[in-house]
Amino acid sequence: MASSILSDCSSARLLPLRRAFLPPPAARFRHSLALVTPRRLFVAAPAPLPLRSRRMDSVPVTAASAADSATISTDATAKVIDGKMVAKQIREEIAVEITRMKDAIGIVPGLAVILVGSRKDSQTYVRNKKKACEAVGIKSYEVNLPEDSSEEEVIKHIASFNSDPSVHGILVQLPLPHHMNDENILNAVSIEKDVDGFHPLNIGRLAMQGRDPFFVPCTPKGCMELLHRYGVEIKGKRAVVIGRSNIVGMPAALLLQKANATVSIVHSQTKNPEEITRQADIVIAAVGVANLVRGNWIKPGAAIIDVGINPVEASLLLVSLASGSLQHVLFFKCLWDLLALDSDLKMLQDPESPRGYRLVGDVCYEEASKVAGAITPVPGGVGPMTIAMLLSNTVESAKRIHKFK
Numbered sequence: 001m002a003s004s005i006l007s008d009c010s011s012a013r014l015l016p017l018r019r020a021f022l023p024p025p026a027a028r029f030r031h032s033l034a035l036v037t038p039r040r041l042f043v044a045a046p047a048p049l050p051l052r053s054r055r056m057d058s059v060p061v062t063a064a065s066a067a068d069s070a071t072i073s074t075d076a077t078a079k080v081i082d083g084k085m086v087a088k089q090i091r092e093e094i095a096v097e098i099t100r101m102k103d104a105i106g107i108v109p110g111l112a113v114i115l116v117g118s119r120k121d122s123q124t125y126v127r128n129k130k131k132a133c134e135a136v137g138i139k140s141y142e143v144n145l146p147e148d149s150s151e152e153e154v155i156k157h158i159a160s161f162n163s164d165p166s167v168h169g170i171l172v173q174l175p176l177p178h179h180m181n182d183e184n185i186l187n188a189v190s191i192e193k194d195v196d197g198f199h200p201l202n203i204g205r206l207a208m209q210g211r212d213p214f215f216v217p218c219t220p221k222g223c224m225e226l227l228h229r230y231g232v233e234i235k236g237k238r239a240v241v242i243g244r245s246n247i248v249g250m251p252a253a254l255l256l257q258k259a260n261a262t263v264s265i266v267h268s269q270t271k272n273p274e275e276i277t278r279q280a281d282i283v284i285a286a287v288g289v290a291n292l293v294r295g296n297w298i299k300p301g302a303a304i305i306d307v308g309i310n311p312v313e314a315s316l317l318l319v320s321l322a323s324g325s326l327q328h329v330l331f332f333k334c335l336w337d338l339l340a341l342d343s344d345l346k347m348l349q350d351p352e353s354p355r356g357y358r359l360v361g362d363v364c365y366e367e368a369s370k371v372a373g374a375i376t377p378v379p380g381g382v383g384p385m386t387i388a389m390l391l392s393n394t395v396e397s398a399k400r401i402h403k404f405k
């Protein structure tokens with residue numbers, strides 16, 4: 001039952017599709033079954049793996065309204081860019097590298113993570129990073145500070161990690177509480193240990209021709225790694241980055257430009273974002289709006305990297321699937337909201353998502369995967385790559401500090 005839950009992409013919340021629109025289960029989960037093998041590992045410039053060429057006439061993508069895009073019908077399915085699998089390969093390679101360094105010079109890389117406050121999502125991310133560190137042999141150090149800590153307290157811990165020789169990377173989990181100034185805190189991290197790549201000097205170097213930062217921010221680096229490993233040609237191509245945050249959109253655009261793409265940035269004030277996006281051979285979406293990018297925003301055959309991680313309700317969908325009509329869906333939705341979700345109706349929640357919600361990206365996967373040449377899923381796309389790149393930056397830092405090749 002749970003497996004028939006799909007997003008209709010017309011709302012930021014996960015809504016059920018009417019039965020008539022549901023593709024057969026095999027088609028819906030084709031992406032998870034597809035055998036997708038990236039061409040090469042750790043190769044700077046792999047031979048391009050051409051994205052599957054498409055018969056343009058089979059993809060009636062027009063400048064229709066977003067609502068019309070649900071009518072796009074084609075059997076074409078994009079190649080799945082499997083970030084989870086690539087991240088696993090990278091972690092294995094990192095583990096080998098760490099063993100080599102430990103055996104040769106007796107050094108184990110160390111990563112310090114500072115978490116301020118008790119946001120559940122941040123705690124989960126930090127826990128996952130710690131687990132990932134342990135699995136590859138990186139020693140992790142963790143500091144948890146209460147929400148009402150002062151900026152000075154955070155900076156004191158950063159200073160102590162800056163001078164600790166067993167720590168090679170320092171990460172301050174974002175977002176910080178509102179009373180703190182991110183800039184003051186990120187400035188305090190030594191640029192040689194700034195494995196997040198968020199220090200203004202590292203970002204500045206990333207932006208300048210002929211300069212290299214000590215570290216490239218993990219999420220954009222992960223996006224580029226996926227494009228490289230799947231052989232997506234970047235040089236001379238048109239790329240659109242949707243979102244311009246300091247931690248994802250802006251550095252992603254800089255990296256694409258460094259790789260010789262012609263880059264446009266779409267943001268909240270952009271007029272006709274769909275028209276601009278439709279010109280792109282490569283799209284990186286980092287917005288934080290569930291299913292913003294619809295099928296008719298996408299150029300047939302384009303490579304789509306979906307950074308967005310948006311939790312959406314999974315709960316009431318089972319009810320509505322049983323009912324099959326929009327009126328019933330809306331009725332049950334209102335009822336559900338009134339009952340505040342986690343009452344005794346909990347038993348109706350999707351058993352596959354015990355958290356009571358699912359994660360979806362900024363791109364409507366159902367529609368986009370019928371038009372694009374290649375696409376990352378959410379979850380299992382960019383997210384695992386972010387953590388893999390953090391481990392990679394930490395090892396790179398330890399090697400640089402100890403002059404180990």
Ligand SMILES: NC(=O)C1=CN([C@@H]2O[C@H](COP(=O)(O)OP(=O)(O)OC[C@H]3O[C@@H](n4cnc5c(N)ncnc54)[C@H](OP(=O)(O)O)[C@@H]3O)[C@@H](O)[C@H]2O)C=CC1
Pocket residue numbers: 219242243244245246247248249266267268269273286287288289292307308309310382383384386
């Ligand atoms: N997979 C991963 O590893 C990671 C995932 N994420 C996820 O990526 C997403 C983006 O994160 P982050 O960059 O931190 O978010 P921010 O909120 O910092 O930035 C969002 C950007 O999107 C733009 N934007 C907002 N609404 C629209 C719109 N309707 N159309 C076009 N642009 C819009 C904003 O424009 P403006 O500048 O004009 O306000 C802004 O530049 C989130 O879902 C986040 O959870 C983040 C980090 C890592």
Ligand SMILES: Nc1nc(=O)c2c([nH]1)NC[C@@H]1CN(c3ccc(C(=O)N[C@@H](CCC(=O)O)C(=O)O)cc3)C=[N+]21
Pocket residue numbers: 124125171172173174175196218219309359378379380381382383384386387
């Ligand atoms: N200083 C700092 N550096 C960061 O890199 C940073 C941060 N702060 N704050 C929050 C964002 C977000 N972020 C993610 C990391 C991994 C997944 C990830 O692994 N996602 C899994 C799903 C995880 C799940 O199921 O909850 C996936 O997409 O498959 C997602 C998001 C790093 N961020």
